[in-house]
Amino acid sequence: MCIPKESKFLAVDASQCMGCRNCELACCTRKVEHYGNEAKPGDIRIMPNIIIGHDGNGSKPAFCRHCSEAFCEKLCPVNATIKVNGVILFDKTKCNGCGICEQACPYGVITIGTFKINEITKKLATKCDLCIDRRINDEEPACYAACPTKALALI
Amino acid sequence: MNDCYNCSDQSLIEKAESEKIDLVWQRYEKMKPLCGFGEQGICCRICMKGPCRINPFSKKRSVGICGASADTIVARNLVRMIASGTAAHSLHGKEVAKTLMHVARGETAIYSVKDAIKLRSIAQKLNIETDGNDLIPLAGVVAASSLMDYSRMDDEEICNWLKYTIPDARLEKLKKLGITTSNIDGSISDIMARTHVGTDADAVNILLAGLRCALADYSGMQVATNLSDVLFGTPQPVVSQASLGVLRKDAVNIAIHGHNPLLSEIIVDVAYKMQAEAVAAGATYGINIVGVCCTGNEVLLRHGIPLATNYLSQELAIITGALDAMIVDVQCIMPSLAKVSACYHTELITTMPDAKIAGVTHIELGSGDSLKKAELIIRKAIDAYKNRDDDRLSIPAEKNKVIAGFSAEAIIDLLGSINSEDPLSPLIENIVNGKIRGIVLFAGCNNVKVKQDHNFVTMAQKLLKHNILILATGCGAGAFAKNALMNSEATEAYAGDTLKEVLTFLGFEAGLNAPLPPVLHMGSCVDNVRSVDLAVAIANRLGVDLNQLPLVASAPELMSEKSISIGSWVVTLGIPLHVGLAPPVTGSSLVTNVLTSELKNIVDGYFMVEEDPEEAADKIISIIEEKRLGLNLDSSLDSANNIEVLS
C-alpha cells in the first residue's frame, strides 16, 4: 500500500465547530464513491468515521487519533491492523467483523459496516484511514476539505 | 432532568419509553447536534447556486456565492419567517371573514351571527354606519371591509384593522416610518419578492419591510379574533378544568387540535347531539370533548370545554390510551401523531384541504355537507372507543380548575360592575397607586429545548410575587391552565399582598365570591390582539402611547414562525418583548443589534433575549419600574439617577 511519506493528522478547534455534520457526510460520501462500483444499494451499511457529539456546550467531532499504543491494534484477535507511517489501517482480508476494536476505541470512531462480497454478506470494521486514496492524488482528507469553518485542521 | 414541568405529563413520557414509542423529546435527542449554521441564521437556501453558509469565524468577511453578507442572509431568513407566520394567521382571518360574508349572503345554514353586540361595536370601530343597517347586511359590510384589508390596491391607504385599532400617536409614528400596510396579502408577497435572489440586500431595509409584514400579521389576527367573536360569541368568564386528567375512562374521548374555530365549533355542536350513540356503545358518560393547543383554547373560552394539553405534549394525549379520536385542522399538528396514534386505537382525522398527513384518514369539513361529515367523524370515534385496550389505559389523576374567558370585553364588563361610568378606572387606579405594578402578557409556544412549561411557571410565580398582573394566550395560557395558575387558589398562593387585595376585591365585586385568577386567560395565540385591545383602551383613557404603559410581553418558550411574526408586531407597537431563546439571527451582529437595541430608538419596543427564567423575570420587573418612572408613578427606581433602590 502506498502512503505519502509525511502523513498529516487531524486536529480540531472545538470552539469553531458548528455541528453541521458536513464532515460526517463527506466521510460517508467518499465511502459510497469508493464502494460504488462493487455494490448495489442496500448491500452496504455505511457509517462515518468522524462522529459529531454534543455535550451541552456545543458540538465536537470525534475522530481517530491513530494512537501510538492503540487499543484496536492491541486487542484485535486476528491481527488485522497495519501501521504505515503512523497511520493505522485495517486489513480487509483478515478482519472478521467481531467488533472488539469498536468496543475498544476510546473515541468511539470505529464502526462495523456490512459489505456484500461475492454474494456473501460480511461484516467488516471500518476506521479512518486519513483518506489514503485522496492523499495519493494530493487531495486533503474528505472531512477536512468539507469543514466550512476549518474547525478541523491538518497538522 | 424531567422533560416536562408537569408531573403527570412526565409520567406518560415514561410510559411511552417503556412501550418504545419515540416522542418529540427522543427525536430531539436523536437530532442533536443541531446545525449551528441554521441556528445562527447564516445558512442560505434561496437560490440553486447555493446552499451557502457563512463562516462566522472567518477573519475575512465571508459572503455567499452571490456576494450576500451574513447580515443580508440573516435578515432575509428572518423576514421570511415573519411572512410565513403572517400567512398562517391572516389566512385563518380570511377564512373567518369569508364565512361571515357567506352568512350575510345567506349562503350557509351552518353558521350565523351569534354576537350582534360585537358586530355593532366592530362596525363602530371600523367607522361603518350602523344606524339603519340591519344586522345581516351590516355583517356583509363588516366582512367586506375586513376582506378589503387583503385586497386593497391603493398603497397610500392603511388597513382598517390597523388604523382603527391602535392609538393615534402610534399610528402617526408608524406612518412616519413608512411601515404601515394597506394590504395583508400584499405585504407577504412583498417579503417573498424582495428576498428573491439578487433583490433587497440592505439588511436594515429588509428588516423594516419585515416590521410592515408583522403589522399585516397584526391586522389579520384582528380580523380572525373579532369576526370569530361575531360568529361564535365573545368569550365570557367560564369555569373548567385542564391537564390530561380531563380525559375520562367512562367516555368516548375526542380531542380537537389545531387553531380554527370554524371546524371545532361544528364538531362541538354535532357531538352534543350524538351523546346517546356513545352511551349505547357503552360509554356511560357519553362523549367527552377535550381541547389541545389553540383550538383547545378557543373552545375552552367559548364553551368551557376542558383543555387536555398544549403544544409539546400533544402526543401524550394519545399515550394515555384513553383518547378515541383526535381531530385536527391547521398549524402546530405534529406529523408524528400519525405514528403515535397507530400504536393505539386512536383515530387521527385531518379535516382541512391544506393540512393533510400521508396515511391519515381525511374527512374534509367546511363545505355544505359539513354536518354530515362531522357526524361521520364522531361515529368513527365511537367505533374506535369499542377497540380501546383497558390494559394500556393510564389517565393521570391531575386536573386543575381553570377560570378562563377573559376577552377584553369580559374584563371591561367585569370592571364595569364596579364603575359603569368609567369601567377601566378600577384597573387604572390600582396601577397608578402601585397595588398593581404593571402587566405582563405571556404568549407563544413550547419548545423542546426548554423543559416544558418551566419558563412560564417560574417567571409567572416571580412576577406575581412582585404584584404584576399576568395575561396569557396560546400555549402559554395552556401552560398556566395545566399547572394550576388560573384559579382563585393561585391568587392566594402566588400573588403579592397588594395584587391579592385587588384581585380579591374585584372578584367579590364582580360576584364571583372568590378572587380573580392572577393569570387571565385571554384566548388562543391568534387572540393576542385581545390584550392589545385592552392595552389600547388603557392607553387611550390615559392619553398616552402603548410604549409608555408599564406593559411587557414575554414568549419564554417560543418555537413557531408565528411567534416570530407576533413578536415583531408587539415590538413595533412599542411593547418590549422578552424571548426565552435567541431567534436564528445571532450570525449577524448587525441584525442582532437592531433587534435588541436599535429598534428601541425607532419603534420603542425591542427584543430582550434571556434564557434564565429567574433573570428574565428580574429584567421584566425593572422594565416595568422604568416605565412607571416615565409616567411619574412611584417606582422602585430612583428618579434622580435611575438606579434600583429596592429589589
Ligand code: SF4
Ligand atoms: S464539518 Fe467542521 S464545523 Fe461541521 S461538524 Fe464537522 S468539524 Fe464541525
Ligand code: SF4
Ligand atoms: S442567494 Fe446567494 S447566498 Fe443564497 S444560496 Fe444563492 S448564492 Fe448563496
